[in-house]
Amino acid sequence: MVEHIQAPVLDIRGLRTEFLIDGQWHAAVRGLSLTVERNETLAIVGESGSGKSMTALSILGLLPKGSGRIGSGEILYGGQNLTRLNERRLRRIRGSEIAMIFQEPMTSLNPTMRVGEQIAETIQSHRRIGKREARELVQALLRKVGIPSPEKRMDDYPHQFSGGMRQRVMIAMAIACEPKILLADEPTTALDVTIQAQVLAVLNQLKAEQGMAMIFITHNLGVVALIADRVAVMYAGEIVETASVSELFNHPAHPYTEALLAAMPRVDVKSAAIRPIPGQVPSIQAMPRGCAFAARCPLKIERCEQDAPRLAPLKDAGLHRVSCFVRNPEAA
Amino acid sequence: MSSFEPLDGVHIGHLRKHYFVGGGWFGKGRQEIRAIADVSLIIRKGESVGLVGESGCGKSTVARAVLRLVEPDAGSIVHDGIDVRALSGAALRQYRKRAQLIFQDPYASLNPRRTVRQTLEEPLRVHRQGSAKDLARRVESAITEVGLPVEALSRYAYEFSGGQRQRIGIARALILEPDFIVADEPVSALDVSVQAQILELLHALKTSRSLSFLFVSHDLAVVRHFCMATNVMYLGRIVESGPTDVVLDAPQHPYTRLLRDSSPVPDPAQRIDLSISAQELPSAAAPPPGCAFHPRCPRAQARCRAELPVLKHVHGQPEHRVACHFPL
Numbered sequence: 143m144v145e146h147i148q149a150p151v152l153d154i155r156g157l158r159t160e161f162l163i164d165g166q167w168h169a170a171v172r173g174l175s176l177t178v179e180r181n182e183t184l185a186i187v188g189e190s191g192s193g194k195s196m197t198a199l200s201i202l203g204l205l206p207k208g209s210g211r212i213g214s215g216e217i218l219y220g221g222q223n224l225t226r227l228n229e230r231r232l233r234r235i236r237g238s239e240i241a242m243i244f245q246e247p248m249t250s251l252n253p254t255m256r257v258g259e260q261i262a263e264t265i266q267s268h269r270r271i272g273k274r275e276a277r278e279l280v281q282a283l284l285r286k287v288g289i290p291s292p293e294k295r296m297d298d299y300p301h302q303f304s305g306g307m308r309q310r311v312m313i314a315m316a317i318a319c320e321p322k323i324l325l326a327d328e329p330t331t332a333l334d335v336t337i338q339a340q341v342l343a344v345l346n347q348l349k350a351e352q353g354m355a356m357i358f359i360t361h362n363l364g365v366v367a368l369i370a371d372r373v374a375v376m377y378a379g380e381i382v383e384t385a386s387v388s389e390l391f392n393h394p395a396h397p398y399t400e401a402l403l404a405a406m407p408r409v410d411v412k413s414a415a416i417r418p419i420p421g422q423v424p425s426i427q428a429m430p431r432g433c434a435f436a437a438r439c440p441l442k443i444e445r446c447e448q449d450a451p452r453l454a455p456l457k458d459a460g461l462h463r464v465s466c467f468v469r470n471p472e473a474a
Numbered sequence: 475m476s477s478f479e480p481l482d483g484v485h486i487g488h489l490r491k492h493y494f495v496g497g498g499w500f501g502k503g504r505q506e507i508r509a510i511a512d513v514s515l516i517i518r519k520g521e522s523v524g525l526v527g528e529s530g531c532g533k534s535t536v537a538r539a540v541l542r543l544v545e546p547d548a549g550s551i552v553h554d555g556i557d558v559r560a561l562s563g564a565a566l567r568q569y570r571k572r573a574q575l576i577f578q579d580p581y582a583s584l585n586p587r588r589t590v591r592q593t594l595e596e597p598l599r600v601h602r603q604g605s606a607k608d609l610a611r612r613v614e615s616a617i618t619e620v621g622l623p624v625e626a627l628s629r630y631a632y633e634f635s636g637g638q639r640q641r642i643g644i645a646r647a648l649i650l651e652p653d654f655i656v657a658d659e660p661v662s663a664l665d666v667s668v669q670a671q672i673l674e675l676l677h678a679l680k681t682s683r684s685l686s687f688l689f690v691s692h693d694l695a696v697v698r699h700f701c702m703a704t705n706v707m708y709l710g711r712i713v714e715s716g717p718t719d720v721v722l723d724a725p726q727h728p729y730t731r732l733l734r735d736s737s738p739v740p741d742p743a744q745r746i747d748l749s750i751s752a753q754e755l756p757s758a759a760a761p762p763p764g765c766a767f768h769p770r771c772p773r774a775q776a777r778c779r780a781e782l783p784v785l786k787h788v789h790g791q792p793e794h795r796v797a798c799h800f801p802l
Contacts, residue, residue, distance in 0.1 A: 189665040190636075304754055305529075334528040334692060335736040336753075343748030361665055364695075364738025368745055387742045405670035407699035409737040410744065412719055416699060418670035422635070 150177035151322050151355040152201070157215035159193070159200045161426070162208070168426045169213065170196045172379040175453075178323065178355040183346075185358045185366040185387075187402075188376035191423045194359045197376075198325045200225075201357075202242060203232045219323070238268040238319035245328040247308040251300040258284075258296030261315045268319050283314040287344050306337035310344060317348055324349070327359045342369050363406055367391055372461075375399050378424055378434035381453055385462035395456060395464040398435045433466070441468045449474075482554055483518040483686060484540070484573075484654055489549035491532075491539050495759075505759045509535040510546070511710030514785075515688070517654070519554075522680060522687035524701035524718060526694060526733065528755050532710045537658045537690045541573050542566070553654065571601060574647040578659035580639035584631040590617065590642055591627035597650050616645040621675060637668035644675065648683070656688045661696060673700060694737045698722055703793075706730045709758055709766040712785060716794030726788055726796035729767045765799065773800050 159171035171193040178184045188194045199205050201217055203224060217224040219240065224232065236242075244250050252260055261283060262276040271279070277296075284292030287310040300308060309329060316324060326345065330338040346369060349356050358369055366373055367387065374384040375396065383396035394400050404417040421438040424430055430437065436446040445467050453465040454472035464470040491510040496503050509532045517523045527533050539546040542558065551558040553572065561569050577583040584593060594613045603609065614624050620641040631639055640660065647655060660676070661669040673696065679685060691697050697704055698718055705715040706727065714727040725731045735746050753770045756762055765783050768774040777799050788794040788801070 189667060306754060334755075335694075335738070336528060336732060338738075339736040339746070339748050340753075346748060362738065363666070363740040367740050367742045368738050368748070370742075391740060391742055402666060403740060405667045406740060407670075407673070407693075407695040408739060409695040409698055409722060409734065410739045410741075412698075416670045416673065418674055419667035 148179060150179050151219070152176075152178045152357075153216075153218040154197075154201070155216045155218070157197065157200060157217065158213040159196050159205065159210065160213040161210050163427060166427075167211070167213065169429070170379055170426050171200065172429075173215070174376075174379070174381055176374055176381065176384070178357055180322075180355055181349060181353045183349060183356040183358055183369055183371045185360060185370035185373045186376055187360055187363060187366050187373060189361055189402075189423065191378075191426075192376040193379035194376050195327055196379075198242065198327050198357065198359055201325060202236055202240060203227070203229070204236075234268070237264060237321075239321055240323045240325065241316035241319070241321040242325040242327065243309070243312045243316050243329045245331050247305070247312040248300060250312060251308065253300055256297050256299055257303070257311045261296075261311070261318055264315050265318045279318070280314075283318055284311070286317075286348070287311075287314045288340065289314070304337075306333050306341060309333065309337075309341050313341070313344060313348070317352070317354075320352055322355060324354050324356045325359070326356060328361070329358075330365065331360070331362070338365070339368075345369070363402060375402070378429065379426065380434065380465065382435065382465045383463065384453070385459075389459065389462050393459075393462070395462070395469045396435075396466050397439045397441050397469070401438070441466075443468060483516060483521070484688070485550070485552045486513065486515040486517075486540060487550040487552075489513045489536065489539055489551070490547045491535055491544060492547055507758045508532075508710045508761060509758060510539060511761070513549075513707070513710070513712055515540075515705060515712070515715075517686045517688055519653075519686055520680070520684045521703065522689050522701045524697035524704040525688060525690045525707060526692060526697055526704060527707035528692065528733075530755050530758065531707045532758065533690045533707050534658055536707070537575065537656045537688065540688060541570075541575055541656055543575070567601070571650040572652050573654040573656070574650065574652040576640075576643055576647045576655060576657040576660045578662050580636070580643035581631060583643060584639060584646075586631055589628055589630060593631075593642065594627070594646055594649050597646065601650060603650070612649065616649050617642075619648065619679070620645045635668075636664055637671060640664065640668075640672050641675065644672075644679070648679065651683075653684070654686045654688075656690070658690045659692065660689075662691065662693065669696070676700065694722060694733060706733065709756065709761050711766070711797065713767065713798065714794075714796045715785070716788070716791065720791065720794050726794070726801040727767075727798045728771050728773055728802060731802060732770070765797075773802075775800065 154176050157171055157174045158169050160167040160169050186194045212225045258280045261280045265276055280296055281292045289295050289310050330341050370387045372386055373390045374381045377398050383399050401419045405419055407416050419438055424434055432447040432449055433451050436442050451465045451467050451473035453463050456462045456464055456470055465473050467473055489510050493507040493509055495505050513536055525533050538544045595609050598609050622641055661672050689701050701718050704718040704721045705712045708729050714730045722734055725734055762769050764780045765778045768778040783797045783799050785795045785797045788796055
């Protein structure tokens with residue numbers, strides 16, 4: 143397990159990300175705090191609307207201008223608060239020190255440009271290097287992410303690659319400047335399981351080789367179990383539980399984490415019953431006063447609808463933190 | 475097929491569908507895509523049968539060919555003794571009421587300019603199913619059956635969440651009271667909690683209406699949950715079939731093993747060794763000779779490169795069949 147000896151690469155404190163809906167600001171991320179360390183994969187798991195992608199966009203300063211903003215909180219990276227940086231300084235960090243890969247690589251690649259040129263462009267926008275040197279670097283990168291015969295493939299266009307290969311190209315582009323932090327937002331969701339396993343392997347190996355911190359956003363608990371060192375479970379804009387990967391799967395404590403696990407069909411056990419989670423995620427325009435999960439929670443007590451629980455360490459399990467009055471008396 | 479076999483259910487024999495793509499004048503550069511090379515399946519009455527495989531293996535083409543939404547080149551489709559491929563005109567239209575499709579993306583398959591009521595009424599109108607009053611009654615009962623309120627009928631598809639839209643898609647498939655449903659990745663686009671709701675709904679409908687299902691999916695966990703029998707497809711052919719538990723717990727084909735091992739399990743103690751090697755499904759335009767899986771197979775030998783393996787019974791397992799020269 144990763145111990146808290148070194149300072150975290152990224153330290154988010156009380157992040158509140160808001161969106162303008164019908165003339166009013168509503169929070170999609172509500173007071174989120176998390177840290178990631180060198181050579182660590184933090185998985186953020188949650189369903190659509192949990193705020194996990196908005197967290198990633200907040201880190202990169204990519205919120206839609208005019209309709210999205212960081213209401214409060216700090217995103218500390220390398221001694222600076224990213225929420226306070228101007229666009230020019232942010233652009234210098236984005237893509238070089240903090241890089242990102244998305245679910246659908248086709249929409250992030252330029253269809254009219256050879257993939258090698260696109261990767262070279264990324265490098266050249268952050269570093270001054272010659273054409274030949276860039277070409278060699280691109281080849282090495284494509285080889286690193288497991289693309290066969292990179293010297294030929296680098297001159298192909300994106301449409302000539304399969305989904306899995308395109309995602310490898312995206313990864314090559316993301317790691318081109320040896321980022322300290324890689325944000326991966328559902329990078330394998332559109333892929334077949336066989337290809338998913340290959341892409342996860344590439345990411346895992348790069349993380350270890352380059353000592354990157356990786357934030358891996360997914361809705362799939364199976365993928366979390368495969369790749370994460372630590373897990374944060376998000377619900378309605380908040381982290382409701384966080385723990386090391388083994389602790390989370392062996393001793394899930396928040397009723398929402400339990401409900402997610404119980405709703406998931408498993409390939410490894412005989413058709414056990416799955417339990418759907420009743421109801422829906424509350425809309426960000428109608429966030430309840432107390433615990434956001436209370437309306438769907440089988441363990442709900444009166445207090446859950448009155449007060450909002452706090453993400454607090456479980457007794458005797460320092461790194462395992464749970465925001466639930468019933469399961470964690472410290473959450474009060 | 476032997477004449478002693480009961481003809482209840484859906485029997486699909488040696489289905490074939492090739493497509494031609496590209497090609498200019500004189501057929502130069504024309505490529506033949508063998509989407510379905512040879513597929514046989516049996517879906518017994520009230521049973522749900524899974525069809526799994528990677529994108530591009532031909533499973534969605536099978537889903538459509540079985541319903542004759544694309545016309546197969548060859549093969550037989552027999553439903554409760556009816557030779558579906560021989561039907562045409564009024565008889566085919568009549569038959570279509572019995573066999574319906576549920577799509578992956580309910581949004582793309584619902585007309586955005588129609589209310590839910592119009593969407594659900596349309597099949598009834600096409601098939602002239604009674605008076606306006608009867609139609610209203612059937613539409614209302616269908617929407618309630620899939621767990622949506624009657625008020626939903628006056629709204630448009632975009633007003634619903636993904637899970638609710640899939641419920642509407644299911645209601646549309648059920649409105650003509652079919653007994654056979656082909657579901658093509660019906661829960662793939664949904665979040666896990668919503669996915670569980672839809673799977674539960676499909677299961678309830680299957681029991682209450684004794685529906686038979688051909689369930690096409692790339693997700694082995696979902697198939698394990700929903701299907702009693704499973705067929706594994708690779709480049710246009712079934713390479714393994716049998717009871718789902720047996721196929722997944724004791725796979726005989728190396729490809730089934732690969733799929734099973736690549737499927738994530740929510741248990742970090744069962745982490746698999748991830749391999750970064752790039753091995754992908756070959757093109758169906760140029761399938762490898764012999765066993766199409768041999769370029770990816772760790773057990774491949776000379777025979778695999780030359781000779782196509784046929785589906786054979788696994789020793790001692792009458793329901794379990796595998797197409798492999800050197801099964802696991």
